[in-house]
Amino acid sequence: MTEDIKTRMIKVYIMGREYEVPEGLTIMKAMEYAGYRFIRGAGCRAGFCGACGTIFRKKDEYKFRTALACQTPAEDGMYLTELPFVPANKAEYELEELTSEPSIIVSLYPEIARCVSCNTCTKACPQDLQVMDYIQASLRGDINQAAELSFDCLQCGLCAARCPADIVHYHVGQLARRVYGKYVLPRSQHLKERNDEIKAGAFDQEMEKLTAMGLEQLKKLYTERDIEK
Amino acid sequence: MKIPYYPGCTLKTTAKPFEDTTKAVSEVLGIELLEMPRWNCCGTVYSLASDDLMHQLAPIRNLIRVQDMGYDRVTTLCSMCYNTLEQANQLVKGDPEKLEKMNSFMDQEKDYTGGVTVVHYLTLLKEMGFDSLPVKNPLKGLTVVPYYGCLLLRPEEISIDNPERPTIMAELLAALGATVVDHPYKLECCGSYHTVDYKEVVCEKTYHILSSARKRGAEAVVLSCPLCEFNLDFRQKDLEQELAPMPILYFSQLLAVSLGLFDALGFDQHYVDPEPLLKEKGLLR
Amino acid sequence: MIPKISKETTLLDKTEELSGEKIFSCHKCGKCSAGCPVGTLMDVRPHQVIELVQANDWSVLESRTIWLCASCFQCATRCPKDVDLTRVMEALRLLVLRENFDHIRISEISKEELRELPPVALVSNFRKCTG
Numbered sequence: 001m002t003e004d005i006k007t008r009m010i011k012v013y014i015m016g017r018e019y020e021v022p023e024g025l026t027i028m029k030a031m032e033y034a035g036y037r038f039i040r041g042a043g044c045r046a047g048f049c050g051a052c053g054t055i056f057r058k059k060d061e062y063k064f065r066t067a068l069a070c071q072t073p074a075e076d077g078m079y080l081t082e083l084p085f086v087p088a089n090k091a092e093y094e095l096e097e098l099t100s101e102p103s104i105i106v107s108l109y110p111e112i113a114r115c116v117s118c119n120t121c122t123k124a125c126p127q128d129l130q131v132m133d134y135i136q137a138s139l140r141g142d143i144n145q146a147a148e149l150s151f152d153c154l155q156c157g158l159c160a161a162r163c164p165a166d167i168v169h170y171h172v173g174q175l176a177r178r179v180y181g182k183y184v185l186p187r188s189q190h191l192k193e194r195n196d197e198i199k200a201g202a203f204d205q206e207m208e209k210l211t212a213m214g215l216e217q218l219k220k221l222y223t224e225r226d227i228e229k
Numbered sequence: 230m231k232i233p234y235y236p237g238c239t240l241k242t243t244a245k246p247f248e249d250t251t252k253a254v255s256e257v258l259g260i261e262l263l264e265m266p267r268w269n270c271c272g273t274v275y276s277l278a279s280d281d282l283m284h285q286l287a288p289i290r291n292l293i294r295v296q297d298m299g300y301d302r303v304t305t306l307c308s309m310c311y312n313t314l315e316q317a318n319q320l321v322k323g324d325p326e327k328l329e330k331m332n333s334f335m336d337q338e339k340d341y342t343g344g345v346t347v348v349h350y351l352t353l354l355k356e357m358g359f360d361s362l363p364v365k366n367p368l369k370g371l372t373v374v375p376y377y378g379c380l381l382l383r384p385e386e387i388s389i390d391n392p393e394r395p396t397i398m399a400e401l402l403a404a405l406g407a408t409v410v411d412h413p414y415k416l417e418c419c420g421s422y423h424t425v426d427y428k429e430v431v432c433e434k435t436y437h438i439l440s441s442a443r444k445r446g447a448e449a450v451v452l453s454c455p456l457c458e459f460n461l462d463f464r465q466k467d468l469e470q471e472l473a474p475m476p477i478l479y480f481s482q483l484l485a486v487s488l489g490l491f492d493a494l495g496f497d498q499h500y501v502d503p504e505p506l507l508k509e510k511g512l513l514r
Numbered sequence: 515m516i517p518k519i520s521k522e523t524t525l526l527d528k529t530e531e532l533s534g535e536k537i538f539s540c541h542k543c544g545k546c547s548a549g550c551p552v553g554t555l556m557d558v559r560p561h562q563v564i565e566l567v568q569a570n571d572w573s574v575l576e577s578r579t580i581w582l583c584a585s586c587f588q589c590a591t592r593c594p595k596d597v598d599l600t601r602v603m604e605a606l607r608l609l610v611l612r613e614n615f616d617h618i619r620i621s622e623i624s625k626e627e628l629r630e631l632p633p634v635a636l637v638s639n640f641r642k643c644t645g
């Protein structure tokens with residue numbers, strides 16, 4: 001690196017205080033550069049865990065924006081803070097005792113009936129999900145649609161932080177996916193067959209042989225195993 | 230005739246028979262219902278505050294979706310959806326400033342231009358002429374009262390008929406061959422959403438409405454609102470007073486019966502099963 | 515509950531503003547009370563609600579009446595003086611609800627009821643009874 005190529009510095013305002021950070025960092029790294037250490041609010045650092053929900057405004061823009069800190073570049077003039085947790089009550093239920101009847105979701109999260117269709121949740125979602133539509137699908141008992149539309153939810157909670165109707169979308173979506181998985185999706189036939197075989201003891205002998213083996217024998221068996229192409 | 234159809238949440242859940250029978254009937258009548266591919270709850274009950282636009286977003290967003298489909302009319306079955314959609318529609322049609330504000334708030338949608346009309350399905354039928362209905366199985370010997378409730382008729386600006394002396398459902402039922410009797414509680418509110426917080430009020434209204442209908446010889450009550458249906462039907466189970474079970478029917482169910490369409494009646498979704506009555510009258514196959 | 519806003523404005527002004535109705539147009543014929551489907555169950559009858567608003571009496575917000583009103587528009591349709599009492603009732607409810615107050619407790623509705631109630635009942639009830 002030659003002397004005259006200098007990293008351009010930008011100004012960001014973290015919780016109101018001005019910091020100079022190098023351009024090109026994510027919001028998360030910019031905060032760390034500025035001296036913050038994450039005890040909460042960072043997990044995978046790869047856009048999967050939903051721990052790093054962040055709210056910000058850009059320079060000269062009225063919009064209130066939301067994003068994942070680990071996925072979003074810091075920009076000059078940004079006002080920001082992380083929002084690592086959004087308080088949200090979770091309904092208590094035993095999945096075994098539920099059904100897939102249309103009223104199931106609204107019976108556990110009746111507040112979804114308060115949705116005013118403002119679409120604020122959708123605008124807030126860093127995963128670009130149609131959040132309003134999955135809440136609406138839940139209200140009308142369309143479990144399939146609610147499950148499918150919410151499939152990529154990371155549970156970051158940004159939608160719930162913004163909703164004027166106090167809805168906890170990500171819990172609603174999670175319930176929809178659970179009900180969908182348990183009661184709507186067809187059971188896999190080969191899994192059932194294999195389970196029955198196991199229960200009937202078809203593999204007991206083989207298991208006994210394996211558990212009796214020593215470590216070296218097991219290693220050998222593993223390296224020499226057939227690999228299905 | 231092709232027309233976009235706005236279902237509404239309840240038509241997909243407890244009022245499924247209302248939707249199913251209407252779809253069956255529409256097919257026979259040549260009404261092609263184009264179910265809206267994307268819609269949200271209508272946001273009932275219509276918000277009445279002069280400064281409240283937030284609660285008007287839901288209905289207007291639905292009208293934008295109708296506009297997106299390239300149509301200028303939309304039909305719906307639920308009285309409450311009809312009422313909310315059309316009241317909101319009239320509000321923005323008469324107040325460009327409010328419309329402008331809402332359009333700019335809903336910046337992810339195309340602007341609503343105010344060009345959509347909401348038509349209740351009963352009005353559609355009336356336009357086609359009740360007399361032209363291909364009735365195969367006239368409802369002979371069945372005595373019914375139409376129950377309009379509130380939201381098809383009030384406020385006056387959105388009423389589908391004379392708000393104090395409506396006849397539209399009576400005309401339809403007469404055309405189907407039923408004996409229609411009038412009763413004084415046909416416009417009386419059933420207690421509506423108080424079924425959630427003042428159940429006893431709804432029970433009281435249900436008792437009055439049904440016992441009055443019974444006194445006038447009605448064997449069934451016919452209506453167009455899934456909330457009225459729930460209140461008049463399911464709340465019979467919670468009545469303190471004695472009342473012989475009164476079947477409550479959607480007009481579309483009787484229409485289906487009279488057209489000989491028996492497959493999607495959905496009577497198992499009612500509290501008081503209308504089947505024995507219709508069987509006794511020899512109206513079911 | 516008497517809302518905080520009572521320190522800044524009169525009940526009459528605020529109600530007229532929210533409802534868009536002229537409260538003094540009422541000439542007390544009582545048709546609203548006569549036609550109200552839940553009027554007999556109310557502690558303050560519909561025409562008396564108007565009187566209380568005219569008198570700037572905030573206690574009307576503590577009546578059972580504003581919550582019992584079912585928004586059926588019967589009074590609005592029958593008023594000979596074109597006072598839309600349905601809107602007045604809404605304005606009064608909003609004065610309470612806008613303090614982030616809920617008239618009903620959603621968490622107290624039983625699971626069984628919730629499984630049986632149609633969505634339209636919940637949507638409409640929560641619109642009128644939660645803030």
Ligand code: SF4
Nearest residue numbers: 125153154156157159
């Ligand atoms: S739906 Fe909500 S919780 Fe899920 S990713 Fe989107 S904003 Fe986050």
Ligand code: SF4
Nearest residue numbers: 115116118119121163
């Ligand atoms: S933010 Fe809340 S009220 Fe608005 S559309 Fe989403 S769920 Fe509905």
Ligand code: FES
Nearest residue numbers: 043045049050070
């Ligand atoms: S740290 Fe996991 S999504 Fe950002």
